[in-house]
Amino acid sequence: MGKKSKRDRGAGGSAGGGKGGGGGNTKPNGRNKKDVRDVMVLVNELLQKASSPGVPPGKELEEHMSIREVVERIRRKQEGWTLEPVSREQCFPVFLKWLEDHGVKSDAVTIEKFEVGGYGLKAVKDIKAEELFITIPRKLMLTTETARESSLGPLIKKDRILQVMANVSLALHVLCEKYSSNSFWAPYINIFPGTYTTPLYFEEGEMLHLQGSLNFSDVLNQYKSIARQYAYFYKLFQTQPEAAGLPLKECFTFDEYRWAVSTVMTRQNQVPTSDGRHLITALIPMWDMCNHSNGEVSTEFNLGSDSAECLAMREFPTDSQVYIFYGMRSNAEFLIHNGFVYPENVHDRVNVKLGVSKNDSLFAMKAEVLSRAGIHASTSFQVHCGKDPIPPELLVFLRVFTMVEGDLRDLLTSEHQSAYLSCLGRSDCMVTQEQETKAWAFLETRLSLLIRSYRTSIKDVETELQAPDMTYHSRAALQLKLAEMQILSNAAEYAKTQRE
Incomplete structure (x- = not known):
């Protein structure tokens, strides 16, 4: 959760000002008609390649390289279509003030950059085991419910994929809010990493280091799936009336979709609906800055206060990093979905x-x-x-x-x-x-x-x-x-x- 990016650049999303701008971001250079036409041709090619049935054993890497080649051509055509990120660190004060103004209780911790793990939470006082140290009201969370209530709602109601894939609808919701001129969640989105360390960001040579791994096929299939989704939604945004008013239409690049998917993938959690009957996918601000350590799950949702509450899973002295336990995941799951490997993982x-x-x-x-x-x-x-x-x-x-x-x-x-x-x-x-x-x-x-x-x-x-x-x-x-x-x-x- 906290350990997600190797860079200190922020998401560079909405922070007031003009449409899709603000917060000191550089505006996109815009799109020329030829590049737009070329991208549509490439997107059709990508959709065809990434929608092919499973390939014979031993051919997965060859297929991956073929898909990657089209993706890289699309990325080159789309240079300058999106916002340039700003420093995450610059956005933290506004984020912390936003939390305070909306009822988040996190006086025992603050955001700090650590030598191991990057940004995380630091104890500003001694925290006892099982002590409540963060409370986050539901109203600050980005969820599949807020996605349905947003400008993306009409498209979710119509599109079957968005209805059944909660993580995808939430990723597109994050992107819409990033490019919205008046997003309530702008202070939160602006502190997201500008890039991630999941295999979706691996260069070709880096990907080859995974050859031989029992999880190599899973990594390749993830890339193929995201490429297929991108091609599908790019065409959807260009053709569906329900997408006409969305801020995504002119800035929906492969890089932005990869970023949004990785944002959700590395930070998502489950919270109950207000009536407690169902679980929905959510991004929980501040709490998701915690890095992982062996331990026990110590976060619960209080329906009475309609808030997520995190208890310390052990004692954390002043100035030490405060960790949470992400769950009994394997290192393959950590790398594919969170972008790191945890050598001390007792559940590997x-x-x-x-x-x-x-x-x-x-x-x-x-x-x-x-x-x-x-x-x-x-x-x-x-x-x-x-x-x-x-x-x-x-x-x-x-x-x-x-x-x-x-x-x-x-x-x-x-x-x-x-x-x-x-x-x-x-x-x-x-x-x-x-x-x-x-x-x-x-x-x-x-x-x-x-x-x-x-x-x-x-x-x-x-x-x-x-x-x-x-x-x-x-x-x-x-x-x-x-x-x-x-x-x-x-x-x-x-x-x-x-x-x-």
Whole structure:
């Protein structure tokens, strides 16, 4: 949340003054008709490329490069179409005054730039564990509800994608407010980072550092999805009557959409509706400046006061950085959605795909047993960091996968089937010693193959990370690969120990 940008430039949005201007921003140079026509041609090409069905394994990078090439041509054509950002730091005093004027209680903290994590919140007094240190009224939040109530509302009512994708409608809402001449949220939007460190901002060479990662396809698919969305909405804004009055029509560049999506992706949270019946997506000012640390979720929404309230998850002495816990996310999730890797992440994990081959003569029986255990015959399992890397559902799969016909038949006809299946997920149970050895040997082999697929070693990646001139993006990509390889290596060693 707080750790989102490698630059100190602000969003440079609305801050009074003329349409889309204010706050000391440089006005756009404008668009010429030829560039507009050229961009529409390129947008049609982008929509076609980014809407293609899944490509064969091993072709994802080739497809990505093809999509990226069109995106870069669009970006070059759109230079000068949008506002130049201003310093975030210049906008903080106005933001803090806006918070104070509208009932935010945050006297115990202030915004500070830290050597690690960038901008975050600093304690200005000793904060005790479980002490309430921020209260933010709903009226200051940008939400999917405020999006529907805004000038974007008529388009949301008509467009199916905006109706079902809350994060997209909120991103466009942020952009509309950024270019509005009188946005209530201008002081908030102006302190957003001008750029982000998510993989959407990776240069081509930086992206290649993720090759071999178990999450490489997810990163490429995210870029493809955002490119497709951009092309779709660009055409929509140029053709739909409901979009005619929106401030986005002449400044909806790829860079601005990428920025808005990243703003929402790195800061979004869920809050209840006023009646408490549903959850909606929201951006919560000031609270979203907190950086992440291991701990427990300590934020709740008080329907009585209609405010978000954040309690300190531990003691924070005066002048120390105040952290919150973003949730039990993997480092892949942190990088893709928040733009950082957290090496100390105690909840880190990787997804490993395993399945029973349909050519297996016992496929039907194994699939039936797994189904009764709530496990699909072909699925992904989480392998965790730490001393207990194998979750119960993976242990059940391994034991069923290596069962012989007699054991499968006994399980399927047993009067105590539920207890039997439950026992298969416990480390202190086994079917037979021979079958147990086969199960752990299979996992060890599978994990070893995955490690080899990285085509590098943990030691080599650690050496690469020592390079002093490495970009933030390249370092984050290598940190993710290192974390994945360490998890797999630890789990393979665990399997080897269990086998022996």
